[in-house]
Amino acid sequence: MNTTELKYKAEIARYLNAAADDIFLYWKGRVALYAILKAMDVHKGDEIVLPAFTCVVVPNAIKYLGANPVYIDIDAQTYNIDLTQLESKITDKTKVIICQNTFGLSSNVERIVEIAQKYKIKTIEDCTHGFGGTYKGKPNGSYCDAAFYSTQWNKPFSTGIGGFALVTDKELKTKLEKVNTNLEPSTAKDKFSLSVLYFVREKVLTDNRYWQMVKLYRWLSKHKLVQGSSSGTEIESAQMPPHYFKSISSVQIKKGIYNISALDEMLVRRKKNAETYSNYLEKKEKTFVPKNLFNDHSFLKYPFLVKERNEVMRIAEKCKVPLGEWFCSPIHPVRKQFEQWNFRECDFPVATKYSNQILNLPTDVADVTPILRFLEKIEDYLL
Numbered sequence: 103m104n105t106t107e108l109k110y111k112a113e114i115a116r117y118l119n120a121a122a123d124d125i126f127l128y129w130k131g132r133v134a135l136y137a138i139l140k141a142m143d144v145h146k147g148d149e150i151v152l153p154a155f156t157c158v159v160v161p162n163a164i165k166y167l168g169a170n171p172v173y174i175d176i177d178a179q180t181y182n183i184d185l186t187q188l189e190s191k192i193t194d195k196t197k198v199i200i201c202q203n204t205f206g207l208s209s210n211v212e213r214i215v216e217i218a219q220k221y222k223i224k225t226i227e228d229c230t231h232g233f234g235g236t237y238k239g240k241p242n243g244s245y246c247d248a249a250f251y252s253t254q255w256n257k258p259f260s261t262g263i264g265g266f267a268l269v270t271d272k273e274l275k276t277k278l279e280k281v282n283t284n285l286e287p288s289t290a291k292d293k294f295s296l297s298v299l300y301f302v303r304e305k306v307l308t309d310n311r312y313w314q315m316v317k318l319y320r321w322l323s324k325h326k327l328v329q330g331s332s333s334g335t336e337i338e339s340a341q342m343p344p345h346y347f348k349s350i351s352s353v354q355i356k357k358g359i360y361n362i363s364a365l366d367e368m369l370v371r372r373k374k375n376a377e378t379y380s381n382y383l384e385k386k387e388k389t390f391v392p393k394n395l396f397n398d399h400s401f402l403k404y405p406f407l408v409k410e411r412n413e414v415m416r417i418a419e420k421c422k423v424p425l426g427e428w429f430c431s432p433i434h435p436v437r438k439q440f441e442q443w444n445f446r447e448c449d450f451p452v453a454t455k456y457s458n459q460i461l462n463l464p465t466d467v468a469d470v471t472p473i474l475r476f477l478e479k480i481e482d483y484l485l
């Protein structure tokens with residue numbers, strides 16, 4: 103291992119109360135999940151339990167191994183697995199339970215682990231939103247057998263695209279190391295298009311140009327001129343795209359070391375802005391994130407609920423507010439042919455309802471004034 107890679111792993115490990123060699127780096131977060139599942143001996147026909155409010159790349163990793171995703175509807179307040187439904191979904195084929203710290207909120211993790219252990223099932227935490235945050239005082243990812251994280255451009259800190267796994271168990275680590283011997287190295291072209299992505303993101307993309315740039319970015323990735331975060335095939339089918347199982351590149355490692363250094367300050371800012379949003383929404387008697395969840399929330403984004411979401415998006419674009427629309431689908435961003443991912447919308451009423459109502463506010467902004475002004479404008483749409 104070279105020294106830059108070791109330094110990056112050590113920086114990450116510091117946040118997780120772990121050792122540098124508990125950290126495994128990958129081209130993307132989803133690749134980390136796939137590697138962990140493989141190291142857990144997930145095979146054809148196995149069942150993997152996960153929340154019905156996730157990113158399609160999660161069930162994809164399961165399907166690529168021939169296993170079946172088994173969804174559980176979400177709890178209305180935490181967006182994680184509804185704990186009361188968990189045991190009813192466990193069968194003798196269940197191999198792994200995946201829980202998720204959605205928008206940065208961790209919940210019930212120790213209870214999910216407790217239930218899993220009762221049935222001798224392994225657990226994985228999807229911490230793609232929650233790196234740097236804590237659950238009941240311990241770093242996110244501490245409770246399950248393994249955790250994975252993303253450093254995609256709007257995750258806690260960014261390497262454009264990228265991800266890593268945390269595994270502390272010795273036996274699982276040995277298996278993961280073996281799985282990792284099959285990783286493809288990144289190519290010179292990969293590194294070049296990553297550099298294009300960094301340039302666009304840092305030199306051209308300011309908040310004022312957010313909407314213009316989102317469009318340009320989509321156009322560029324459609325024409326394969328930059329590294330999009332998901333190739334078209336990943337949201338159209340559950341077939342593994344070529345060159346999926348790829349290791350991290352030196353370009354990402356360098357970017358990671360640089361960007362992780364700003365994380366502490368960002369975590370403080372995110373919580374402070376979230377508090378401002380909560381106070382505002384509470385005063386207006388709208389749905390807000392209650393204070394008792396703040397300790398376990400790192401607020402990568404601040405979720406809120408609206409009616410007529412498309413109209414609200416249109417107003418956001420006009421006000422130049424960088425509004426997020428994560429989970430516009432229970433398996434974001436899939437809109438059709440849900441059966442390819444073993445998903446039926448009618449079985450998950452809470453997730454389906456929220457996927458029509460949820461939007462998220464940025465928490466990384468220096469000044470929330472324009473966002474509060476925007477909230478005032480859409481007051482009639484707020485739920």
Ligand SMILES: *Cc1c(COP(=O)(O)O)cnc(C)c1O
Nearest residue numbers: 130131132157230252254264265
């Ligand atoms: C972003 C994300 C992932 C995947 O991360 P990548 O690094 O893009 O592969 C997985 N799960 C959730 C909930 C995410 O938001």
